[in-house]
Amino acid sequence: MSVLTLRLDGPLQAWGASARFARRTTESAPTKSGIIGMLAAARGMDRGDDTELARLAALRFAVRIDQPGARVRDYQTARHQITKVSMPVSERYYLADAVFVAAVEGEDELVDLLDAALRAPIHAPFLGRRSCPPARPVRLGVHHETDLPQALRDEPWQAAPWYRKKHDRQPTVPLTVLREARLGENGADFLRDQPLSYAAEHRRHALRPVVTETVEVPHPDVQAAAMTTMRVPEHDPLAALEESN
């Protein structure tokens, strides 16, 4: 098994799971549907290609919240271009200033294929909504012979410097991980973000069991500071006393 890790970092992101009609909410972390959609788009898959989608949707998914961000509400009015009919006023919610690490786990071959697609995507990736382009390259890397929990423990903390400073006293930081439950695993919540079809006429999603965990990840700045401290030569005042005896 291999794991592909992605960094989702931008001024705005929006990950709707149950958002419909005029009120478009966002979950507090990327959805599986959003990420699988991004990977499918990168490969240039057609919206209606449910067979190929099934292959991607079978990947196991997890996401780590590196920097939770803040919710921003956007108020939007619109009129139809041709008929000039006013549309219902809509509310769109965004996550501002958030950073996530998402990961998908599957067969080596498929994971490598998706990694290559992200290097040179056919359709450009976006963070949940088309108006939210990523601020940095999305692709972090492929990790062979590992699994989701391990890959998310190994991936360095991706939070912004200003955010890292707020946690500058701990050698490790606890980060929340939302991981797809294993078969028969207890204690899962359910989220309707398992994609079945992206076809324009009938988008369909199934429920997906999600387990919430915490991983401890090294704080890169504190670790660096600790290294500097260790370079101070050891000082033992008693050593001199012993010598004089």
Add this chain to the structure above:
Amino acid sequence: MNRIFLDVHALQTVPPSNLNRDDTGAPKSAVYGGVPRARVSSQAWKRATRGYFKDAQLLDPAELGVRTKKVAELLATRIIELDTSIGEADALHMAAAVIEAATGMKLAAPERKTRGAKAKAAAGEEPVDETPRSKYLMFLSARQLNGLAALAIDGAADITAYLKDKDNKARAKQIADTGHSVDIALFGRMVADSTDFNVDAACQVAHAISVHRVDNETDYFTAVDDENTEAESGAGMIGTVDFNSATLYRYASVSIHQLAANLGEGLREDEPVTTPVRRAVEAFVHAFIASLPTGKINTFGNHTLPDAVVVTLRTTRPISFVAAFEEPVTAEADTGHLREASARLAAYIPEIERAYGDEESTRTWVLRVGSATDKLAEVGEKVPALSALVEAVGTSVAERMEKPA
């Protein structure tokens, strides 16, 4: 075809203004780098861009498709391409029915005008052309042809009955509504209803955000009632207007290959097949750079244009430079935000290109104004004017598209 992405980046300073407000009347905002920022939503700037297409008359629909009376034949060919099981005669019948439903125009076989021609036709000396034609030249873009062909195939079982259905007929009309080809190919449907057919947008427009911290301000105003007498000394009206001023980072990306798929190849024989895409890209670059949302513009008169524009054409993937401003820019007392913002961008671009770019296939142009943007001079090929930038981008896009994949 080749994969090509076009990125447009702009730094634009707006004085006190309220380009895009929320339901409380305050300018929209966001948080980035831990501090509040001014924000102009993507949909507001997209609306301004498509408005600019129209106002500046950047595009004539006739440039992007074909004008012909032989619309039925053209559509029939497209129907057969999409579904080879349909015979030529059936396709022609379906095509004529769909065009009649979509335009309300009756199609008929051309009349033979001269007595000689009529006699020859009657005697069977000349093959009789019975293909239905429209009475005047009709304009159809590739997008519209594809849409109508798909509709015809949906109703292939019984096209007459299918088109009697009110919804189906309305859908045909919607597809045939001309003049919107380019903005729908670029932006998709911004507002869709059940009769619209779907187009995946070729363009991503990011929300514009300020490169620095912005707190909204409030202007308290009073207005005099001119008809009031000396005895009525109070104000006729009082109120508040929220505003802010900002140096914005604006970003948009166009997937040229997606745009080409949406628009289709040029249908006219007298021009290169890449013409529709080239013209649409030129119009987009021009309109995105020069347009401005109109919110409260008569109150603040904030008509500005970008001080710096960087355009990149690449074959790998789009790259936004917004991270250059994650740490907010702070203004020195005598410089404003633009100088520091330009310096940040000038330092950031070579770094991100070194780490993730593909030097071989990337082309970068810079259009800039004033000494505050001096540092950006080296990040790409210098262009003196917007018109030159538009032309350089258009030419380069056409060249790239014509290269074998």
